[in-house]
Amino acid sequence: MSVALASTLSPNSTRQPPLKVMVVDDSVVIRGMISRWIASEPDMVVAASLRTGLEAVNQLDRINPDVAVLDIEMPELDGISALPQLLAKKRNLVVIMASTLTRRNAEISFKALSLGASDYIPKPESTREAHAADIFHHDLIQKIRTFGAKLRRSTPPSATPAHAPSPSSAIDRLRDLSARPAAAAAAATARRAFGLPAPRVLLVGSSTGGPQALMSLVTELGPVIDRYPVLITQHMPPTFTTILAEHLARSSRRPAHEAVDGETIKAGQIYLAPGGRHMRVVKHGMDAQIALDDGPAVNFCKPAVDPLFMSAIDVWQGAIMSVILTGMGSDGMRGGKEIVAAGGSVIAQDEATSVVWGMPGAAANAGICAAILPLNQIAPKLVRLFSGDRS
Numbered sequence: 001m002s003v004a005l006a007s008t009l010s011p012n013s014t015r016q017p018p019l020k021v022m023v024v025d026d027s028v029v030i031r032g033m034i035s036r037w038i039a040s041e042p043d044m045v046v047a048a049s050l051r052t053g054l055e056a057v058n059q060l061d062r063i064n065p066d067v068a069v070l071d072i073e074m075p076e077l078d079g080i081s082a083l084p085q086l087l088a089k090k091r092n093l094v095v096i097m098a099s100t101l102t103r104r105n106a107e108i109s110f111k112a113l114s115l116g117a118s119d120y121i122p123k124p125e126s127t128r129e130a131h132a133a134d135i136f137h138h139d140l141i142q143k144i145r146t147f148g149a150k151l152r153r154s155t156p157p158s159a160t161p162a163h164a165p166s167p168s169s170a171i172d173r174l175r176d177l178s179a180r181p182a183a184a185a186a187a188a189t190a191r192r193a194f195g196l197p198a199p200r201v202l203l204v205g206s207s208t209g210g211p212q213a214l215m216s217l218v219t220e221l222g223p224v225i226d227r228y229p230v231l232i233t234q235h236m237p238p239t240f241t242t243i244l245a246e247h248l249a250r251s252s253r254r255p256a257h258e259a260v261d262g263e264t265i266k267a268g269q270i271y272l273a274p275g276g277r278h279m280r281v282v283k284h285g286m287d288a289q290i291a292l293d294d295g296p297a298v299n300f301c302k303p304a305v306d307p308l309f310m311s312a313i314d315v316w317q318g319a320i321m322s323v324i325l326t327g328m329g330s331d332g333m334r335g336g337k338e339i340v341a342a343g344g345s346v347i348a349q350d351e352a353t354s355v356v357w358g359m360p361g362a363a364a365n366a367g368i369c370a371a372i373l374p375l376n377q378i379a380p381k382l383v384r385l386f387s388g389d390r391s
Contacts, residue, residue, distance in 0.1 A: 056082055060089050326356055349372075
């Protein structure tokens with residue numbers, strides 16, 4: 001974990017009261033496990049442990065939590081039905097959807113993001129799977145702490161957000177609440193010139209907030225996709241990446257699919273790293289091929305961005321354009337450094353339009369970016385760059 005991220009997430013970095021977390025899940029085992037994890041953290045407390053979405057909606061005003069961990073499948077009122085009711089009562093409530101890895105739940109999680117959920121997290125199929133439970137534990141605490149801290153920094157103590165209308169998405173809510181001069185801070189960050197080699201591939205890395213950002217990006221990226229391959233690593237579990245690839249295909253109106261080990265990389269295609277496996281690229285004669293890797297997590301992630309970025313240098317040398325979008329942590333920064341050292345370029349999403357300015361912020365603060373741009377300016381910039389404009 002980067003020093004910058006560690007300082008952001010440190011429980012001792014603020015004297016504010018602990019974050020109040022409401023756990024909503026019909027499984028007594030899952031409720032108990034999550035509650036124990038939260039209770040063991042010095043900067044958060046369990047405000048309530050509830051069995052149904054109906055209980056959460058009815059008791060929200062009394063509990064007044066900062067964060068809700070909301071299961072999808074529950075009796076009386078399920079998570080996707082409870083979500084808009086919770087946000088109608090408390091506009092700035094952080095809601096993290098928790099679900100098992102089924103296609104139906106993956107689809108519902110994507111829908112929840114569009115309805116205002118801040119993020120999602122996959123629950124392990126069994127609490128007896130130690131490794132899966134460890135990842136769930138790490139990711140959940142990180143998400144609670146990061147989102148809770150961001151909302152507290154952005155919301156004045158005297159604010160009374162209850163009963164306000166709910167914006168259309170978590171990105172809108174967090175953007176509305178960001179009062180810090182992010183643009184001024186980004187402007188002060190050193191930029192470097194774009195690489196001289198004409199780019200032959202586009203690599204993209206993203207995490208928290210990434211699905212929405214990716215779908216927005218590819219909508220305007222047709223002229224690039226038609227002429228060059230686009231490879232994307234999004235921190236996301238299996239099944240979820242299958243659904244994301246389908247959404248990217250619809251948004252871009254171009255072929256998009258989970259990458260397959262050994263397939264030849266071609267222009268006109270979007271390749272998405274499949275959940276649970278790192279995506280690398282290798283040379284095969286005159287061609288470039290996908291190489292999926294089942295090795296250990298990198299930067300707590302699998303798939304991770306750094307393996308893709310680093311492996312691409314052996315195939316395309318400096319003819320690489322890379323983009324780092326919204327996300328927690330610093331994944332992509334180390335690979336971005338190597339791309340720049342090889343003659344390629346890095347563009348980072350700016351803080352104001354990022355759900356979490358961890359990954360792009362790490363790249364920006366490392367001084368490796370040729371541009372730090374709002375999300376809606378990245379695609380037009382890429383179209384110009386791939387057309388030969390290096391300004």
